[in-house]
Amino acid sequence: MKKTILFFVAQFVLWSLFAQNQQLSIKGKILDESGSPLPGASVFLENTSIGSVSDSNGSYELQVIEKGNYVIGVEFLGYKSFRESINVETNFSILNVTLTEEDILLEEVTVEAIRAGESTPFAYSNLKADELKEISQVADIPYLLELTPSVVATSETGTGIGYTGVRIRGTSESRINITINGVPLNDAESLGAFWVNLPDFSSSVNDVQIQRGVGTSSNGSSAFGATINFKTNNLSRDPHAEIYSTFGSFNTFKRSISSGTGLIKEKFAFDMRVSKITSDGYIKRAFVDHTSTYLSGGYFGEKTVVKASVLLGDQRTGISWWGTPVEILDIDRTYNPAGKYIDDNGETQFYDGQTDNYKQNHYQLSLSHVFNKNLNMNATFHTTTGEGYYEQYIPEFDDWDSPNLFTDYGLSPIYIGNDTITETDMIRQKWMENIFYGGIFSLNYSKENIELSFGASVNRYEGDHFGNILWTKVNSGIPKDYEWYRNQAEKTDISGFLKANWFVTEQLNIYADVQQRFLNYMMEGPDDDGVLLDQEHDYSFFNPKFGILFQISDNSKAYLSYALSHREPTRADLKDAVKGSSENNVKYPQPEALHDYELGYSYQGKTLAGGINIYYMNYIDQLVLTGELSDAGYPLMTNVPKSYRAGVELMGGVKLFNKIEWQANMTLSSNKIVDYVEIADAYDENWDYYSATIEYGNSNISYSPEIVAGSILNYNFNKDLTISFISKYVGEQYFDNTSSNDRKIDPYFLQNASIDYQKDIKSCGKLIVKFMVNNLLDTKYSNNAYGGYWLEQGNDVTWAYYYPQAGRHFMVTLGLEF
Secondary structure, three states, rough: HHHHHHHHHHHHHHHOOOOOOOEEEEEEEEEEOOOOOOOEEEEEEEEOOOOEEEEOOOOEEEEEOEEEEEEEOOOOOOOOEEEEEEEEOOOOEOOOOEOOOOOOOOOOOOOOOOOOOOOOOOOOEEEEHHHHHHHHOOOOOOHHHOOOOOOOEEOOOOOOOOOEEEEEOOEEEEEEEEEEEEEOOOOOOOOOOOHHHHOHHHHEEEEEEEEEEEOOOOOOOOOOOEEEEEEEEEOOOOOEEEEEEEEEOOOEEEEEEEEEOOOOOOOEEEEEEEEEEEEEEOOOOEEEEEEEEEEEEEEEEEEEEEEEEEEEEEEEOOOOOEEOOOOOOOOOOOOOOOOEOOOOOOOEEEEEOOOEEEEEEEEEEEEEEEEEOEEEEEEEEEEEEEEEEEEEEEEEEEEOOOOOHHHOOOOOOEEOOOOOOOOOEEEEEEEEEEEEEEEEEEEEEEEEOEEEEEEEEEEEEEEEEEEEEEEEEEOOOOOOOOEEEEEOOOOOOEEEEEEEEEEEEOOEEEEEEEEEEEEEEEEEEEEOOOEEEEEEEEEEEEEEEEEEEEEEOOOOOEEEEEEEEEEOHHHHHHHHHHHOOOOOOOOOOOOEEEEEEEEEEEEEOEEEEEEEEEEEEEEEEEEEEEEEEEEOOOOEEEEEEEEEEEEEEEEEEEEEEEOOOEEEEEEEEEEEEEEEEEEEEOOOOOOOEEEEEEEEEEOOOOOOOOOEEEEEEEEEOOOOEEEEEEHHHHHOOEOOOOOOOEEEEOOOEEEEEEEEEEEOOOOOOEEEEEEEEOOOOOOOOOEOOOOOOOEOOOOOEEEEEEEEEOOOEEEEEEEEEE
């Protein structure tokens, strides 16, 4: 880790040597029509990464790269956007801006009630659309968030496209509350988020907020590590169009086109985007073939906005969730065991149809209304539909020499002459069809020294799981598309919240937030192995949050907060309980509880910013990952009575010599299960089976590295050309809870580099060219793994599968914006 820190510092010093020492800046104030200052207005130079926010006096200052002509922009909610050309020839240019109130409401208030603001005492990061584009051109959402504190991204294909995942403070998507415009994205059963079903979603994101810890989440499942709130693109006042094309290693191609009408008769606007992504992937047969469509339209009145959004996703992906066996990792890093079988000639083959196929469509209709300057409301109605399957070739005997019996599928043995056929090769599909629908409501009030938000949500999930047999090697009278199992699930989630921000003085405010959540979850019918899943569960969770924030000065603040959160078990957890117990003695997993304590300080200057956040997350009955997967690739979990995560998050940024911008963060943490006890499979000297109880003491929580660091260093040659170096370090992490060095993921350090060129072309628009090299140092690493162990005559025997990542590879993007 010391070498990594020195590398970050060396980068900064090296680029500083190339910087020019001439100070150029644009200064001024942002005022309303009465001459009063507007603090918090966004001020920026178009087509550059230069931006700032006006302070409490409305003052701003922008550090300029070089002399020349610029277009300065100012935006503030409720006011018309401002654009003006300015010629910078002297060291200091003065430009005061007066904003006029917007006669129509272009910004919806769909996420206002659930997001953290400047006066909220929680740890969070905001990313805008241009910042997401800066990080990558093709990669899925987890990789676009990876430079925020405590974030680790994973990829099954090795390229960041397809099946990807994200962990924040060591917790995965099933512990993270994820919303789109306030609407829950987490799957109601697995509680996870499947980014593969949202191809090129980032192209339709206006901004995203990542709250670490419990945060202020109020809609959807409870946060157990973080909250991620996405807000889709605002409808634009002006007509626009964009065409982008990206190509690169592993036959990766992305094509997208988007356009918008701008305001029609000052009342209506419509936007659209269509994207297509294809890639062979780094791992064999881990291809992606994804299509995405985004449509939105709205009515804009003086105080009312009605907006409809449709997000359509269609993905076909080569299955690669089994990873690469550890014994093959050094021989063939791209090996993929999925679909392996032996043909009639005794040759090893791989089934080309071993694929995951799923369509997921999101429909949202929202109404935002401003009653007056103190009171506004939002109501959103939503429906998400999903339909798809994964197809598998199942050999007569698998790698563990377990037979694929007809009786496993409710079929009788086949008699051919004097022979009795009890098992055979087959091709099967496991299907899922579901619908998730409901409504969310919020009412927001602010006046003088008080801000209040009240909200409620009602969501309903209905889903079917079933399987069909398409083909068997030996067949005698099996019906076409024979269905061997079907089970149903229903889940109802009702919640309400009340939030208050009380500004006691100009320096001190107190925050309080209470949420009550009611859940009912029911499953019935047989699973794929014939075990009946019939069960019903009711949960009631009360989740309070409190905090104080002290504004030390215009540039610095400190905060302290406490939050309690609860979380229900997943479908896989409840299924495994039924299968691992006798019929009359089922021990279901317990809901989890988290006590989250946060203490932070931040400083925001003109050229220097920094912050520190200290957290202690104390869990009761936490469901931790065991390191094993279900047959569908879902991570398996188990309750542990006591566990905790404690750490410090360091963030910093600096601008020097007009050309250099450097942002970095580092998380140092300790993640422990207290007095961990595990029951292991064991075999004695006679190979007789028994259960061994092993006490590990205070062991490390799986998938929880103690060190995570990120850095992005930008060198702006001029307003058109920027070179960036993106660095990421992830310390060692264990993929089970035994802290065994045989079951861990080695630390890795990555370096990406990009060149961004943007040029305004008269009468044509703006040309964008981006060249990016990923894994510049050609590091051989894996960012995820799973496995387990058993005991043979007292000896620990490990089995493990890793997810190797691609070495050095490149991407090139060409774009034209009108």
